[in-house]
Amino acid sequence: MNAIVKPGAGTEAGAPGEGAKTGGQGAPVHRRVRSVRTAGGLSLRLDLRAVLVGLLLLAVALAAGIALIGSGDYPMTPGEVLGALTGGGNAGQEFIVRELRLPRVLVGLLVGASFGIAGAVFQTVTRNPLGSPDVLGFAQGSSVGALVVIVFFQGGTFAVAAGAVVGGVATGVAFFLLAWKRGIQGYRFVLVGIGGSAMLYAVVLYLLTKANIVEATRATTWMNGSLNGRDWDQVWPLAAVCAVLIPLALFYGRPLRMLEMGDDAAYALGVRVDRVRVIALLAAVLLVAAATAAAGPIAFVALTAPQLARRLTRSPGPNLLPSAFMGAVLLVTADWAAQRLFGADQLPVGVLTGVLGGGYLLWLLTVERRSGRI
Amino acid sequence: MSRLTAENVTLAYDQRVIAENLSVAIPDHSFTVIVGPNACGKSTLLRALSRMLRPTAGSVLLDGSAISSLPAKKVARTLGLLPQSSIAPDGITVSDLVARGRYPHQGLLRQWSADDERIVEESMAATGVGELAERYVDELSGGQRQRVWIAMALAQQTPLLLLDEPTTYLDIQHQIEVLDLCAELHEEQGRTLVAVLHDLNHAARYASHLIAMKNGAIIAEGAPSEIVTAELVERVFGLGCQVIDDPETGTPLVIPAARKPRRATADDPVDGSDGSDGGAERGAGGGPARRAAATTAVS
Numbered sequence: 001m002n003a004i005v006k007p008g009a010g011t012e013a014g015a016p017g018e019g020a021k022t023g024g025q026g027a028p029v030h031r032r033v034r035s036v037r038t039a040g041g042l043s044l045r046l047d048l049r050a051v052l053v054g055l056l057l058l059a060v061a062l063a064a065g066i067a068l069i070g071s072g073d074y075p076m077t078p079g080e081v082l083g084a085l086t087g088g089g090n091a092g093q094e095f096i097v098r099e100l101r102l103p104r105v106l107v108g109l110l111v112g113a114s115f116g117i118a119g120a121v122f123q124t125v126t127r128n129p130l131g132s133p134d135v136l137g138f139a140q141g142s143s144v145g146a147l148v149v150i151v152f153f154q155g156g157t158f159a160v161a162a163g164a165v166v167g168g169v170a171t172g173v174a175f176f177l178l179a180w181k182r183g184i185q186g187y188r189f190v191l192v193g194i195g196g197s198a199m200l201y202a203v204v205l206y207l208l209t210k211a212n213i214v215e216a217t218r219a220t221t222w223m224n225g226s227l228n229g230r231d232w233d234q235v236w237p238l239a240a241v242c243a244v245l246i247p248l249a250l251f252y253g254r255p256l257r258m259l260e261m262g263d264d265a266a267y268a269l270g271v272r273v274d275r276v277r278v279i280a281l282l283a284a285v286l287l288v289a290a291a292t293a294a295a296g297p298i299a300f301v302a303l304t305a306p307q308l309a310r311r312l313t314r315s316p317g318p319n320l321l322p323s324a325f326m327g328a329v330l331l332v333t334a335d336w337a338a339q340r341l342f343g344a345d346q347l348p349v350g351v352l353t354g355v356l357g358g359g360y361l362l363w364l365l366t367v368e369r370r371s372g373r374i
Numbered sequence: 375m376s377r378l379t380a381e382n383v384t385l386a387y388d389q390r391v392i393a394e395n396l397s398v399a400i401p402d403h404s405f406t407v408i409v410g411p412n413a414c415g416k417s418t419l420l421r422a423l424s425r426m427l428r429p430t431a432g433s434v435l436l437d438g439s440a441i442s443s444l445p446a447k448k449v450a451r452t453l454g455l456l457p458q459s460s461i462a463p464d465g466i467t468v469s470d471l472v473a474r475g476r477y478p479h480q481g482l483l484r485q486w487s488a489d490d491e492r493i494v495e496e497s498m499a500a501t502g503v504g505e506l507a508e509r510y511v512d513e514l515s516g517g518q519r520q521r522v523w524i525a526m527a528l529a530q531q532t533p534l535l536l537l538d539e540p541t542t543y544l545d546i547q548h549q550i551e552v553l554d555l556c557a558e559l560h561e562e563q564g565r566t567l568v569a570v571l572h573d574l575n576h577a578a579r580y581a582s583h584l585i586a587m588k589n590g591a592i593i594a595e596g597a598p599s600e601i602v603t604a605e606l607v608e609r610v611f612g613l614g615c616q617v618i619d620d621p622e623t624g625t626p627l628v629i630p631a632a633r634k635p636r637r638a639t640a641d642d643p644v645d646g647s648d649g650s651d652g653g654a655e656r657g658a659g660g661g662p663a664r665r666a667a668a669t670t671a672v673s
Contacts, residue, residue, distance in 0.1 A: 033469075035486055045473065045486035127461070251482075257463075258477055264457030267426055269530065270450025270478040316463035316470065 116327020
């Protein structure tokens, strides 16, 4: 029983039994769209599912954050955590929550959101799910910056973070210049990124050979990506970067959506294609660099979060906000698992994001292939 | 009157010059079709007219001002383009895609006005994709999909609409469907249409104004019935042919010369003329099946 009546030669492949989900008779209603209009001239077209998924992901991210704050050697109930956050707990609880655990969770949320939204921008601009910053060598670029500081200057935490930012931004600028040919072409950008990634990884390996054992251990730990020992010094710079760049990226969300249809179609609709691409990519590069500086190059969040968000919202477009929230959920959940399932501070969170995010993505792809959606 | 003109433009990709010193004016309210052999610069001209390609010299004028100096969204409210290849995003429904045509009319606050909604519905109705509104675009046939893209361009509500080979890759019935739709938009809504077409016979049947190009230059332009002759086809395409009246519409119909002459059979209505009168202009003969100008003789 195929609910989708299909005249002509289409490629739709609804498996038997699957059609029932989308409603039986005539044209199935895939999506519910609600128009919102106010007297002030504000009008919006809301995809109810996308809005709901977005809100739900935000709620899950915050809830996971609270649960993470409450867990540890000194466990607290969510009520106690909220009390301590709002100034209603005892002095000990307030110290543990506000000074020790909250910054770590905030860094996790912000890093996850930055990776998620930057990944969504990259994948939209390159029109390629693999066109993510973590695949294109930005992690390696930041690593080179950080390792130079660790190996040659024996710099402290702040200097390493600065090195990572410089490495990431320099990588971005180099890729822009190399991929530039009458504007940035997505495909060229991916190719340049993959080539650059290989080269930068070679530099990382070279730097590791130059390091002594202490430096090499420190470098490897940094490259795994970890939230251990993050405090307010990491929160504030990252929060400031996010406060500026996430709204900027969101502002470009609508033209980015037009870019999905190809440069010509976007041009025809009055999108200034090159400008949108350069500004959106620049914002994404800076977000990735700042997030990497705060937590190391955490694998897979930028690649997975937009894909997961898109499959949950089932909405076309870059899905920027859902991707950001999904990134935050992934990272905080992974950090919780890394801390609790394997003993305190045993596993760096970057190891787990790969396993969790990658596993979930594979599972989704398998399920969707079976139901004929892809 | 022409709202859209190109004045002495030189069109080039990097160093490769496609056309030099080209001037063209698109007559208002016309259905202009540009034809010519591959690589004659017809698509390039269309790209320049739609500001996708910036001329290296000269300028394209929209309502008298250089199109490159006008704000992008403002141009997009006057001039629409149906590109040769567009990508339907994964999992997009027909109504969502058509709704994107409203982008140049929207802003940060005004993202989906009642007008937007009405125009999107009208555009889908005009292209006959109203019943498909909730369907995924990737489920549709090629012809349906092309109508959806046209609906999106219509929703843009531009008095000028440019179409880059809108019938390529379509089956013959879908080609005619799309061209009939274009003719309807031209006749009933009074829009100015400019299309690049591969099929000379389609061009001759549907165009109100035909532009024939070769090697980056315009060889002839005017109403198809005035300019399409065997001589022109020979000159532009290097193809020997006859030009007869289209039995359906009376517009010129190009019949390419055969490699082997037709064998006479008992029920063959050929009147004995073997085309040896050479170079005769189309219209010189008479009767519905006249055969004029077997251009193998022109040389």
